[in-house]
Each structure stands twice: as C-alpha cells, then as structure tokens.
Amino acid sequence: xxxxxxxxxxxxxxxxRRDIVARLAVGDATxxxxxxxxxxxxxxxxxxxKVLEDAGLVxxxxxxxxxxxxxEPEVLEQMTSWIERYRRAxxxxxxRLDAVLAExxxxxxxxxxxxxxxx
Amino acid sequence: MSTVTEARIEADPxxxxxxITRDFAGTPEQLLRAHTDPEIFARWVGPDxxxxxxxxxxxxxxxxxxxxxxxxxxxxxxxxCFHDVRPDRIVQTFTWEGMPDAVALETLxxxxxxxxxxxxxxSSLCDNFEARDGWLQSGMEVGVNEGYAKxxxxxxxxxx
Numbered sequence: 001x002x003x004x005x006x007x008x009x010x011x012x013x014x015x016x017r018r019d020i021v022a023r024l025a026v027g028d029a030t031x032x033x034x035x036x037x038x039x040x041x042x043x044x045x046x047x048x049x050k051v052l053e054d055a056g057l058v059x060x061x062x063x064x065x066x067x068x069x070x071x072e073p074e075v076l077e078q079m080t081s082w083i084e085r086y087r088r089a090x091x092x093x094x095x096r097l098d099a100v101l102a103e104x105x106x107x108x109x110x111x112x113x114x115x116x117x118x119x
Numbered sequence: 120m121s122t123v124t125e126a127r128i129e130a131d132p133x134x135x136x137x138x139i140t141r142d143f144a145g146t147p148e149q150l151l152r153a154h155t156d157p158e159i160f161a162r163w164v165g166p167d168x169x170x171x172x173x174x175x176x177x178x179x180x181x182x183x184x185x186x187x188x189x190x191x192x193x194x195x196x197x198x199x200c201f202h203d204v205r206p207d208r209i210v211q212t213f214t215w216e217g218m219p220d221a222v223a224l225e226t227l228x229x230x231x232x233x234x235x236x237x238x239x240x241x242s243s244l245c246d247n248f249e250a251r252d253g254w255l256q257s258g259m260e261v262g263v264n265e266g267y268a269k270x271x272x273x274x275x276x277x278x279x
Contacts, residue, residue, distance in 0.1 A: 005252040006252045012132045013132045082252075087128040090126045104149050104159075
C-alpha cells in the first residue's frame with residue numbers, strides 16, 4: 001500500500017499530470033484532446049498518461065478506437081483519506097494539547113488571583 | 120485573519136514535506152513550554168491507549184531527546200536532536216528507531232496572534248517520498264475517538 005501511495009504522489013508531482021487529472025475530472029478525453037492545450041507532442045502526453053495509468057489514477061478502454069482516457073476518482077479519494085486520517089491523528093494530538101493549555105491558563109489565573117489577594 | 124480551529128494539513132506533491140497549521144488558546148510561551156517540559160509533553164503527545172515514557176530530555180539548542188511509546192506489548196522508541204530552541208520556534212530531528220534511516224527535520228513555529236492565542240506552523244521534511252508517505256499512512260493506526268474522549272474527560276473534570 002505504501003508503494004501505491006508513493007506512486008500516486010510521484011504521479012501527481014508533475015504539474016502537467018496534475019492538470020491532466022483536473023481536466024479528466026470534468027469528463028473522459030482522448031490523447032489528442034488532452035495534448036491540444038500543451039506545447040508538447042502527443043507522445044509526451046502519452047508518457048504522462050502511462051505514469052498516471054501505472055499509479056491507477058486513469059484507465060483506457062482497450063477496444064474502442066479513440067481509446068478515451070478515464071479518471072478513476074476512487075483512487076484519488078483513497079489518497080485523500082490517507083491524508084485525512086493523518087490529519088485527524090494530528091488534530092486529536094492538538095486537542096490533548098488544548099486541554100493541557102487550558103489547565104496552564106487556569107493555573108496561571110489562580111496564581112494571579114493569589115498574588116492579588118495577598119496584602 | 121480567520122481562525123484555524125481544526126488542524127489544516129498539506130502534503131506537498133513536489134517536496135516530501137507535511138505541513139500542519141493549527142490555532143491554540145495559549146500564548147507562544149505556553150506552547151513552547153508544552154513542547155519542551157517533558158512531563159507536560161508526555162501528557163498530550165500520545166493517545167490514551169499509548170503511554171509515553173520520557174527516557175532522555177534536554178530541551179536546549181544542541182540538546183537531544185528520546186521517548187518510548189508503549190501500547191500493550193508493543194514498544195516503540197523515538198529520538199532526535201533539538202537543533203534550535205527559541206521562544207518562537209523549535210527545530211528538531213525526529214526518527215522512529217524502527218526505521219532509523221528515515222530522519223525527518225521538523226520545524227515548529229509559534230506565531231503570536233495576540234490576545235493569548237497562537238498559531239502553530241509545523242512542518243516535517245522527510246528525505247524521500249517513501250518515508251513521508253509512510254508517515255502519512257502511520258496516522259491510520261491511531262484510534263480515532265480517543266482524543267475526543269480524553270478532551271471530554273478533562274471538560275467533565277472541570278480542568279478545561
């Protein structure tokens with residue numbers, strides 16, 4: 001699983017590939033359609049697609065002649081859920097820190113009050 | 120400036136770094152104390168099911184630390200060096216002894232928001248994506264509800 005997560009991050013480390021993923025989120029597209037906005041060859045776009053395909057982010061139908069590229073959104077969601085779980089663990093740690101800070105504040109307030117009450 | 124009441128996280132796709140931002144009802148001085156006083160640190164760093172034993176702790180620039188987290192029969196040692204300890208920041212290394220080659224560089228910055236509030240900016244830079252993504256996955260193993268239970272307990276006891 002760590003390998004897959006690393007492949008996902010590596011696949012999305014490239015701005016062109018992130019752009020391709022963003023465009024595929026709108027709908028399926030052919031390699032030609034995907035290559036159109038970039039100053040790169042269809043071949044270069046195909047290479048990017050191969051990386052995205054290996055990471056499981058996109059799939060291509062085998063039989064159709066146009067072979068439109070399809071985004072696999074659940075793989076993206078899986079990555080998001082890993083990050084969300086880590087975030088939640090950090091948030092829990094911080095909530096424990098909240099409680100500790102609240103105690104510090106209460107203790108400091110008591111000390112201040114004692115000082116004020118002293119003649 | 121809007122308040123960051125829930126931890127915000129960012130996993131950079133181009134650099135193996137994890138960034139977390141979170142606001143606290145405490146002064147930068149209190150935040151520093153909660154991170155450098157070993158007794159206070161041990162109270163909040165791990166969930167209820169994990170007990171934290173501080174083995175060594177020298178929270179000064181150039182000092183070092185080590186603690187052992189125990190969960191049932193499982194024991195995990197963590198250690199690192201305090202590279203820099205200043206009123207507004209801590210820079211330290213962090214490693215899990217089970218994977219000693221994966222050393223993360225952590226920077227904690229305490230941004231004073233005034234009025235007794237502080238924004239924590241924490242970043243962990245790992246030396247490769249595999250290590251960073253391993254850390255991201257390790258978050259899965261922590262019990263989801265324990266932190267809330269602990270906070271509820273403190274609220275109930277009137278400690279908060």
